[in-house]
Amino acid sequence: MTTRANLSLPSAGRQAGPGLTSGSARERLALGPSSQLGCWWVLAPFLLTACDGPQSALSTGGADAAQLDRLFTVMLVGAVVLWLGINGLFLYATRRGGRPVSRGWAEALIIGGGIGLPVVVLTALLSYGLSIMPDQRAVGEGLRLRVTGEEFWWRVEYWPDGADAPIVAANEIRLPVGQRTEIELASTGVIHSLWLPALGGKTDMIPGRINRMSLHPTQEGLWRGQCAEFCGLSHALMALQAVAMEEGDFRDWLAREAAPAGGAGGAGAAIFAAQGCGACHAVRGTGARGAVGPDLTHLGARGSVAAGILPMTPEAIADWIRDPAAFKPGVRMPAYAHLPEDELTALADWLWSLK
Amino acid sequence: MTDQPPSPEHEFAEEQASLWRITLGPLIWALHFIACYAAAAVICAKLDASPPAIEAMRWSIGAGTLAALAGIGWAGRRSWTQWRDGNDDVFDDDDGSNEDRTQFLGHAALLLSIISFLGVIYTALPAFFETSCL
Ligand SMILES: [Cu+2]
Numbered sequence: 001m002t003t004r005a006n007l008s009l010p011s012a013g014r015q016a017g018p019g020l021t022s023g024s025a026r027e028r029l030a031l032g033p034s035s036q037l038g039c040w041w042v043l044a045p046f047l048l049t050a051c052d053g054p055q056s057a058l059s060t061g062g063a064d065a066a067q068l069d070r071l072f073t074v075m076l077v078g079a080v081v082l083w084l085g086i087n088g089l090f091l092y093a094t095r096r097g098g099r100p101v102s103r104g105w106a107e108a109l110i111i112g113g114g115i116g117l118p119v120v121v122l123t124a125l126l127s128y129g130l131s132i133m134p135d136q137r138a139v140g141e142g143l144r145l146r147v148t149g150e151e152f153w154w155r156v157e158y159w160p161d162g163a164d165a166p167i168v169a170a171n172e173i174r175l176p177v178g179q180r181t182e183i184e185l186a187s188t189g190v191i192h193s194l195w196l197p198a199l200g201g202k203t204d205m206i207p208g209r210i211n212r213m214s215l216h217p218t219q220e221g222l223w224r225g226q227c228a229e230f231c232g233l234s235h236a237l238m239a240l241q242a243v244a245m246e247e248g249d250f251r252d253w254l255a256r257e258a259a260p261a262g263g264a265g266g267a268g269a270a271i272f273a274a275q276g277c278g279a280c281h282a283v284r285g286t287g288a289r290g291a292v293g294p295d296l297t298h299l300g301a302r303g304s305v306a307a308g309i310l311p312m313t314p315e316a317i318a319d320w321i322r323d324p325a326a327f328k329p330g331v332r333m334p335a336y337a338h339l340p341e342d343e344l345t346a347l348a349d350w351l352w353s354l355k
Numbered sequence: 356m357t358d359q360p361p362s363p364e365h366e367f368a369e370e371q372a373s374l375w376r377i378t379l380g381p382l383i384w385a386l387h388f389i390a391c392y393a394a395a396a397v398i399c400a401k402l403d404a405s406p407p408a409i410e411a412m413r414w415s416i417g418a419g420t421l422a423a424l425a426g427i428g429w430a431g432r433r434s435w436t437q438w439r440d441g442n443d444d445v446f447d448d449d450d451g452s453n454e455d456r457t458q459f460l461g462h463a464a465l466l467l468s469i470i471s472f473l474g475v476i477y478t479a480l481p482a483f484f485e486t487s488c489l
Contacts, residue, residue, distance in 0.1 A: 119473060126477060130484035137489040212489070 055224040057197040063216040064200030140182025140214040149192030149205040152234040153307040167258045170294030171307045173242045176250040180216040193229035196242050202228045217244035233330030239308025260285025261297045261354045268350020271343050300355045318348035377464040379430040380471035387423040387475050399488035413482045420479040431468030437461030
């Protein structure tokens with residue numbers, strides 16, 4: 001309530017504008033700054049929400065992100081100290097001191113503060129930044145991933161050590177904890193960028209070339225990533241989940257992921273085949289081998305539907321199939337609104353059961 | 356500085372040389388920059404980025420950097436002399452005499468040498484820290 005009352009004050013101040021000298025206007029203007037402060041305090045908690053959660057560079061779960069977090073803290077503390085120092089000096093010179101200083105002092109201040117100090121600070125910061133670059137670019141060990149940016153989803157391929165064919169998945173990345181995994185980044189068509197703030201920095205995915213990054217999760221957890229390079233209508237709806245797992249759990253999961261779909265029969269499977277979904281989607285273990293859209297072999301084991309946009313429930317899957325463009329403008333999957341509800345339900349139930 | 360007023364031609368030649376000298380520091384910086392970036396680009400993108408080649412490049416950049424710093428240091432020293440020698444009020448080179456003009460150019464060249472010196476160091480720092488093309 002008080003905020004709302006305060007919010008109306010600036011306009012009161014503006015109305016009083018022409019008569020600035022009148023006592024009442026001055027009083028009202030004097031209220032201005034404190035009322036603005038009031039608004040900012042209300043906003044502060046919203047800003048703080050960025051400090052936590054599955055997609056925050058300030059709440060880290062990986063070695064690379066922790067290093068960047070430290071870099072940020074160092075820069076922030078340094079910036080605050082410099083800001084206070086400069087403004088303190090400024091205040092001192094304009095409000096307090098005001099005495100002229102000798103030429104020698106003035107020159108020392110200009111050369112020391114204008115050249116010496118910035119050189120020392122910049123050299124230290126540059127050296128610090130350069131010294132952590134080899135870590136940020138370190139080579140992975142063992143497992144290799146290939147993530148390809150598509151419109152508007154992620155093709156994910158796992159290449160275990162010595163494998164000659166990949167294990168194909170989509171829209172979710174799983175990584176072993178305590179190990180550095182090499183990630184190759186590719187793209188078809190337009191530029192995307194893979195960014196998992198809690199695990200590391202972002203890297204662009206550029207058509208026609210393979211970029212690389214490597215991630216080293218240090219604790220188990222669920223993290224969220226986001227495409228960080230505008231790639232079309234549903235760019236903002238191109239997210240993904242990253243799961244960091246203990247090494248043993250990861251190996252078990254990867255073995256399951258490599259296996260063909262279980263329970264490949266039933267009404268849902270028949271509708272899937274009859275509707276021709278297999279022209280775009282692969283479900284290993286059935287005849288569906290399409291590679292235009294995401295691999296659906298273990299769809300139900302993922303944390304979300306359609307690249308981080310919908311919850312993993314049979315209802316959400318049915319909603320998606322009925323009208324994908326309702327959730328993602330520009331999507332490259334046709335709508336199946338003509339399917340009767342019971343067929344949609346059977347189809348969705350079957351897809352959801354593919355764990 | 357001189358007892359006799361110099362001939363206009365001589366004076367012009369002198370100032371022209373001084374104008375050229377002012378670019379010496381930034382010129383060395385630019386050449387050093389191009390050489391470092393070209394070497395890294397060729398070895399990392401066109402050749403095979405082999406560890407021995409990278410090692411050789413890093414040492415070459417180190418040597419080239421020392422040479423560039425020496426050159427800029429020399430240019431800086433010269434401009435210091437040009438600015439300071441026989442200059443009784445170094446911060447008041449603005450009354451338009453030939454002497455003041457020369458001294459001002461010396462001052463400007465000195466400042467450019469300083470920034471070039473720093474630029475060369477910052478250009479070379481990555482070669483000091485990075486040991487691979489990744
Ligand atoms: Cu994208």
